[in-house]
Amino acid sequence: MKKAAVLISCVSVAFVAAAAPVKVIFDTDMLTDFDDVGALACLHALADAGECEILATISSTRGNASVGAIEVINHYYGRSGLPVGAPKGMGVMGAHPGAKAKVDPKAPLEGRSGGDGGHYKYRKLLADYPGWYRHADADDAPDANETYRRVLAAQPDGSVTICSVGFLTNMRRLLETKPDAISPLDGKALVAKKVKLWVAMACRYPYGQEYNSRWDYESSRIAFENWPTPIVFSDWQYGRDCFAGRAIAEQEGPRNPVKDVFAGNIPSRDEIRKDSHKWLRSAFGMGGRASWDETAVLVAVRGIEPYFNAERGTYRMVGNKGDDKWYPDAEKGPHLRITEKLSKAEVGRVIDGLITRKPLHGGR
Ligand SMILES: [Ca+2]
Secondary structure (H helix, E strand, O other): HHHHHHHHHHHHHHHHHHHEEEEHHHHHHHOOOOOHHHHHHHHHHHHOOOEEEEEEEEOOOEEEOOHHHHHHHHHHHHOOOOOOOOOOOOEEEOOOOOOOOOOOOOOOOOOOOOOOHHHHHHHHHHHHOOOOOOOOOOHHHHHHHHHHHHHHHHOOOOOOEEEEEOOOHHHHHHOOOOOOOOOOOOHHHHHHHHHEEEEEEEOOOOOOEOOOHOHHHHHHHHHHOOOOOOOOEEOOHHHHEEEHHHHHHHOOOOOOOHHHHHHHHOHHHHHHHOOHHHHHHEEEEOOEEOOOHHHHHHHHHHHHOOOOOEEEEEEEEEEOOOOEEEEEEEOOOOOEEEEEOOOOOHHHHHHHHHOOOOOOOOOO
16 A cells, blocks of 8 residues: 555656646747737646746737737736737838838727738737737837847746747847846857757748748748757648637637637638638638647647657758758758647647636636
């Protein structure tokens, strides 16, 4: 009996040790597409469950409502104090990747046909949830470099997972930081010391152009070639037909910012039934929107093994138009790309289960 009790207590200690919350920095473009909202909702639900600790929520775009939209969602989950940041001086600015002008947060909301295009949904969050955010204009948020360096310097060595679901601008900028009052280490040394893994939603297999790696491709190139830790990619191929979001869009009960975004931006069941092939080409299905960003969060917090297989190799940016290419190398490749293990329908249901969870705290 005593032996059994000791064994059980060893097992439970091992279980507790294995289940220590994953420390995550979340980096999102929060621009045009809205799987970012699903991904941030999943991350908060996993934090509510004690599976992760969210260290910071950072935008990879500037001159728009991205940071404010992040803060609205953080507030909904009772975490309005989370550190935020946005890049300065480079990268994607404004309402969409090719925009030349920043979004003026004080200008009236013009609607979907107005100049805000796909960014309308994020400006609308700010209009609909006043008082839930601190930075209407991402340019008023702290420099992402400062937030990254402060957060990383304060964490135990080898403990932080970065989950990026937008452009790679901030990773490049972080690597290029110099020693400062926050840390005597330069960016690359600080990352090597504190970060254990970078999970990136980026790149197109086996080659081609993908939104996140393409639009600031110089930063993508520098980040991929110089990053000192392993990188796991949830690339375009995986998420494109792994659907989620209809469950929250159709959930009964009061409105909330996550539900608003999905309900306002996925086609109805009837529309999908009428021409499912057309909608599939736009990465919509009966289950909702393609889950590019949510799958990256699953990998960051729960690991590859429960849901995915993985292939080893290297992603590199090639040429000067934003193309990427996968070089398989089962022995020495520093990167992994996730592939199918569970069916994508099952993974979509896992994501829906997280997105539809009521916040543990907050919720208004
Ligand atoms: Ca994204």
